[in-house]
Amino acid sequence: MIESLSVKWKLFVNVFLKDEKVYKVMFSKEPVEENYKSKTAKMLKNDLTNYFRGYEVDFRCYDVYLEVTPFVRSVLDVVRDIPYGETTTYGEIARALNTSPRAVGVALKLNPTPIVIPCHRVIAKNGLGGFSSGLNIKIELLKLERIRFLFQT
DNA sequence: GACGACTTGTTAT
């Protein structure tokens, strides 16, 4: 049984739950049809709403339904532990896992649940890297968490 | 600041 919910932000943020686990997060212009009743879903809706209002929220208590390779899972596990308002680089994660930054980038792209797994907190060493749902969204998320990053002109 | 080389897991052929 899949549950769905939307939270309004710059765009609508739509979340799908399966078996009380976060299954997918996606952005869209219009909200999806809401259909949720589990305690987890209600809690998540509340947490997301607060998050977009600018409050600090920790999404680590939610289970994520991951259908990915062990390598990708290990990268995402590391990313989940980046605290609110802080950032890491692809290179640092690569060093911690004894792999290459390039591979880390690919793994993050495979993250089905942005925000819940805060892949936006991973930026490039000089610059800010990419974001599969649109770089502008990554920038807005960083602003939301009041992360300062300097632009060179 | 603009290239090129190197990397390593994923994806396509």
Added chain:
DNA sequence: ATAACAAGTCGTC
């Protein structure tokens, strides 16, 4: 099985 690619990084010019 093999080649091409990517949300990177480092050294050189």
